[in-house]
Amino acid sequence: MELKGIKMILKNHDQFFIQWDIVYELESNPNLGIFNFWIDNICYPAQGINITLPALFWALTCNIESIDCLKKDLTxxxxxxxxxxxxxxxxxxxxxxxxxxxxxxxxxxGFNQDQERIFYTTDFEKTYSEIILPKGVLRATLNSLLLNMDYVC
Known part of the structure; x- marks a missing residue:
């Protein structure tokens, strides 16, 4: 096991971006590390150093299709x-x-005309907070994970 320490920030907006870091690069095993969303200058979930990065990148990028299918406004x-x-x-x-x-x-x-409303929970869906951003920020942020897949696989 070798400590790798690749750090990356994927930023398409100052108030919403991704930070990930390979903590352990394991031969013939998936890379493990830290992964956080930064929302309004606070990182979430701000826990865990053994996140399986390739699996997480895959799960998050698979959301792009669902985002593209969202046609109606939440208002x-x-x-x-x-x-x-x-x-x-x-x-x-x-x-x-x-x-x-x-x-x-x-x-x-959800969308409201030219804005996207991102709701996030940190307590297993008991409560939600919200950030409003220009439409397309979340999709662009997730898309940048696709461009960085080679680093974690």
Whole structure:
């Protein structure tokens, strides 16, 4: 086992980006490391050094197709009025956050015209917070994982 220490920040917006770091590069095994989403200057889930990076990259990039299928706007309905346990799949998409969900971290996406509303949970979907960004930031951020797959596989 060799400590690798490849660090990468994938940034398409100052208030929402990804940071990952290979902690252990294992021969003939998947690379393990740290993976965080930075939202409004706070990192999530901010736990775990043994995330299986190739599997997580795959899970996250598979969400791109679901994002592309999201056609209807959620509008500007307040977060307090959204029932996340009974969502309308035409207006919201729950994203697969892979191993990050073992730490309670999940993402849900909806659109409001030229904005995207990213809802995130850190407590296994008990509560949600929200960040509003220009439409396309989340998809571009996940797409940049595709461009970095060679580093983790």
């Amino acid at each position: 500007d309905i307040p977060i307090s009025k959204i029932n996340f346990s009974d969502i309308d799949n035409d207006k919201l998409v729950f994203l697969d956050t892979g191993e990050l969900f073992q730490y309670g971290f999940g993402l849900v996406l």
